[in-house]
Amino acid sequence: MTDQIDVFVREVGMRDGLQSVPEFMPTEAKKAWCTAEAAAGVPEIEVCSFVPPKLLPQFSDAGEVVKHALSIPGLTVAALMPNLKGAERGIEAGVHKLNYVVSVSESHNRANVRRSRAESIEDFGRIAALVRSLPAVRRPKLAAGLATALGCTIEGHVAEAEVVRVAVALAEAGADELAVSDTVGYGDPAGVRRLIKAVAAAVGGVTVTAHFHDTRGLGIANVYAGLLEGVDHFDTGLGGLGGCPFAGHKAAAGNVCSEEVVFLCRELGIETGVDLDRLIDCARLAETIVGHALPSKLLNAGTARPSRPAQAA
């Protein structure tokens, strides 16, 4: 890792990607993924979800994976928590950051966590209170995702004013970070720019981050749009993991691809602290772990040339 990082690329493929993989991924493989990607310079990894193992057996080894990740020097270890109970488990495990999600679409929130948005926001308030009650040394950062912020498969259009309202509620409840999330890949670059501006203006000092899925081919254009608006934290998935582009898993298209986002930043002269060649090796490892090809174009084509042009043309 370099000292100067302009844009933080956070790996979420181990959670957002693996939750769509039906087979249980061996704990050792998850550990190897963490180790390799941290060594490539990725500063933060969402390593698991503290959901009940009955609901998502994929994360039944969450404690062991977190323990391993915490042993990696310099890595920020994040985990998803669906509720207060999950937060308690995450705190006990000692993660550096707890990620929570509320869908801005009421219908989507009910479908996803069987609660109203208001109940989810209240629950987040209880988690924030619990976190504040901890001694500073054990206090994780709290991040809240605004799911379906750019559209919803159930409700269609999601109003910007609603996104801002939920964002402000979560910020007031105690979020350190807010992730504008294009959960189902409905966003376009102009919409991303308008929404990022509106949310950032409404929540003051809270870090606004971007969590985009590449469901309809616009993912990387939306990342570029975010960069143009000053976003400096992006959630990404190695290889574009998530769903399967050729098998009709329409509900679970992948996150924007980690190595393509790092490549974009590199070409734009933006420092991510990540070694791109090593990250591409990590994507190959992820392919091996999930057992099928991932959609990343860069993974197939390679970077092919040094980043900076030669002095002489």
Place this chain on the structure above:
Amino acid sequence: MTDQIDVFVREVGMRDGLQSVPEFMPTEAKKAWCTAEAAAGVPEIEVCSFVPPKLLPQFSDAGEVVKHALSIPGLTVAALMPNLKGAERGIEAGVHKLNYVVSVSESHNRANVRRSRAESIEDFGRIAALVRSLPAVRRPKLAAGLATALGCTIEGHVAEAEVVRVAVALAEAGADELAVSDTVGYGDPAGVRRLIKAVAAAVGGVTVTAHFHDTRGLGIANVYAGLLEGVDHFDTGLGGLGGCPFAGHKAAAGNVCSEEVVFLCRELGIETGVDLDRLIDCARLAETIVGHALPSKLLNAGTARPSRPAQAA
């Protein structure tokens, strides 16, 4: 087709895509592709290449395909010509537009057409003179592509000044249009914006168009970058046809995907005159014709919602 088109999406998959498909595509399939895509509202299709059939048997039926395409009302029929001989064939066939290509990278030009850039530019001058000698009613438009304008697999970096120099030479020789071409997918959005600005400033009234490949995952971000700089003509390929993302055909990655570019424009409120649902049907047809899945994400996921948000949120 609508009367008001803001951005022209030109299909090049029938030429740029099919030239990488080893099997001969039946003439009737090519005709069906043309018919369907024109009916979806695509205003221009590059239907074939007038290369010697010995070199590219895929286009041995060029005359018949052009004849069919010319029978479709309102469609602009373009064809690639590698040299003066090809131009003569194209003129005889009656195409509306002749596309020529010069690589800005000297090494790439020699590898591609076994001539120096200077010789290619001279050849283009002879073609332009031939076109000017025709009666106005038989005179096709002349478009020249600046291949490897954003980088070259052989030379690496390609200097902006070189691109501008070749662009000016081709404009002076008689090009009506110049296509800034990211032949091997080395471009990034910032580089695209700089180059488009520089070329447009240098060639005055000549239309500057964009021809981008999605070799490394940045294709659609580069299209957005082009739109931000006022580019209103884009070459695209149905389904992102070209190469095969999962088979290691690194040299021939696809053009930016037609339906994803139209989707991007639609979401940005830019009129292309194309019916997106019908265009997606065309991409399915193209999959059937080439006999394998195409990399388009939109093709798999679908547009899923109407373009314009409902009035009430």
